[in-house]
Amino acid sequence: MTWRVLIAEVKQETSTFNPMPTRYDEFRIYTGEAIFSAYRGTQTELSGAFDIFDEDGRIELVPTVAADCVSGGPIATPDLDRVLGEIEAAVRQQSNIDAAYLCLHGAMAGADEGDPEGRLLQNVRAILGDIPLVASIDLHCVLTDRMVEHADILVPYHTYPHTDHYETGQRAARNLLRLLDREAIPTVARIKLPMLVRGDELLTATGRFGEAIRMCQEIEASATGLAAGVIIGNAFTDVPALQSNVLVTTNGDAAAAQAAADEIARFMWNNRELFHAKLTSLDESIRLANETDGLVVFSDAADATASGASGDSNAILKGLLDADFSKRALLPIVDAPAAATAFHAGVGASINVALGGTRDSGRFEPVAVSAQVKSLHDGRFTYENGTVGNGGRTAVLIVGSMHVLVTERSVYVVGQRVFQDHGLNPTNYDLVVVKSPNGFRTWYESIASLIVAVDVPGSTSANLRSLPFENCVRPIFPLDEDVPSPF
Ligand SMILES: [Zn+2]
Numbered sequence: 001m002t003w004r005v006l007i008a009e010v011k012q013e014t015s016t017f018n019p020m021p022t023r024y025d026e027f028r029i030y031t032g033e034a035i036f037s038a039y040r041g042t043q044t045e046l047s048g049a050f051d052i053f054d055e056d057g058r059i060e061l062v063p064t065v066a067a068d069c070v071s072g073g074p075i076a077t078p079d080l081d082r083v084l085g086e087i088e089a090a091v092r093q094q095s096n097i098d099a100a101y102l103c104l105h106g107a108m109a110g111a112d113e114g115d116p117e118g119r120l121l122q123n124v125r126a127i128l129g130d131i132p133l134v135a136s137i138d139l140h141c142v143l144t145d146r147m148v149e150h151a152d153i154l155v156p157y158h159t160y161p162h163t164d165h166y167e168t169g170q171r172a173a174r175n176l177l178r179l180l181d182r183e184a185i186p187t188v189a190r191i192k193l194p195m196l197v198r199g200d201e202l203l204t205a206t207g208r209f210g211e212a213i214r215m216c217q218e219i220e221a222s223a224t225g226l227a228a229g230v231i232i233g234n235a236f237t238d239v240p241a242l243q244s245n246v247l248v249t250t251n252g253d254a255a256a257a258q259a260a261a262d263e264i265a266r267f268m269w270n271n272r273e274l275f276h277a278k279l280t281s282l283d284e285s286i287r288l289a290n291e292t293d294g295l296v297v298f299s300d301a302a303d304a305t306a307s308g309a310s311g312d313s314n315a316i317l318k319g320l321l322d323a324d325f326s327k328r329a330l331l332p333i334v335d336a337p338a339a340a341t342a343f344h345a346g347v348g349a350s351i352n353v354a355l356g357g358t359r360d361s362g363r364f365e366p367v368a369v370s371a372q373v374k375s376l377h378d379g380r381f382t383y384e385n386g387t388v389g390n391g392g393r394t395a396v397l398i399v400g401s402m403h404v405l406v407t408e409r410s411v412y413v414v415g416q417r418v419f420q421d422h423g424l425n426p427t428n429y430d431l432v433v434v435k436s437p438n439g440f441r442t443w444y445e446s447i448a449s450l451i452v453a454v455d456v457p458g459s460t461s462a463n464l465r466s467l468p469f470e471n472c473v474r475p476i477f478p479l480d481e482d483v484p485s486p487f
Helices: 034-039 045-056 077-093 116-128 145-150 165-180 208-221 254-270 282-291 315-322 336-345
Strands: 003-011 028-031 059-068 099-104 133-137 153-156 186-193 225-231 244-251 296-299 329-334 350-355 367-377 380-382 388-390 394-399 402-407 431-434 450-455
Touching: 003 045, 003 077, 003 116, 028 034, 028 077, 034 045, 034 059, 045 059, 045 099, 045 165, 059 077, 077 116, 099 116, 099 165, 116 133, 116 145, 133 145, 133 165, 153 165, 153 244, 165 225, 186 254, 208 225, 208 244, 208 254, 225 254, 244 254, 282 296, 282 315, 282 450, 315 329, 315 367, 315 402, 336 350, 336 367, 336 394, 336 402, 350 394
Parallel strands: 003 059, 003 099, 099 133, 133 153, 153 225, 296 431, 296 450, 329 402, 329 431
Antiparallel strands: 028 059, 186 244, 225 244, 350 367, 367 394, 380 388, 394 402
């Protein structure tokens, strides 16, 4: 017997505070069999799911569309309609589908759509009917009623920084097999928590959040457990459903699901005051960088392209210039005009160029610098997980003692490969700036003498009260005082 399992992916994480809309052509889209060559052998959910299905031997995979985009601003309405429409059209073309696995992020937002993943799940469900449907999600997913309603089982990540993409795909695939084998009847318990969380206590290996995740893993491993997670939302996706959720799915055991969800949710709520980021002023950060031997890593979480920010902040660059910082520093910035200027001038040329503020001009003003063009690149590189990155036209500029990686397009600056593939080895510097709140720790903790979370402005600032929330659940911790207990 062979079961035909439909495969689809759509992932983007939105900061609604980033004024730069995300467009269709920023998505990296694979269709049909090309999905296999792009994802097999990578450290991704799709790869993990493929391996479980292959191992099972009874599954014929039916790949449709895998659309993945660097985190960014809200997706423009026609562009979102096109991405979701292509996936739905590809689903509609298939026949005799027995089950579906959708790989989602869950914190996507359109300019006019607060719940794109819920819309997709609803539409895919309408096309495919009542067959087993499992989706994997990031724990930063903004969980909505529609998502819970139209998926049989939602399987969230269990690590932060995220290192379990592959395993999450495996968990999702195993659950789909249980449904196909009619071994499981999912029962869901969900508790909404009016809280937004940030900071080091979220690190699952060392922080308090890890204890909640281990409770989730215990219920998942129990006789009736299917999937469990704490889904904290992306704090910068300011849509009506934004808050935290505990979601526990068991096999027909409603009481166990509810008891576990209740215990985990109370743990999160009772510890809410711990989940805030400790930030260091820019002046103090630079002082620390000056007095520290070995590599210092500045986390520019406020302009984290990993969280949906614009990537064109020059706040740290300006601070280093103003302070006459003379140690070796490596900084990234998204700046298409500056990259174009460098390409026009050529390698070795000296140029006067403005850096920053080309995308989030309300927050950042361009800074004029004199620079030398060190190298030019087509911007193609490979991320640590094996997937392909594309910064577009990319220039490395020398600005005093600094090397600035200027990309035309937004890229993740979480790992080391984005630098290394452009001839820049982080270990050769005294200071490296990353555009990531915590994910970078996986790749930098072993080489850094000091990590500093710098307090600078940006559309993904961990200082949540600095951001103009308008849509999320209210009252909510920490934006409001005296938020009533959800229990
Ligand atoms: Zn995430």
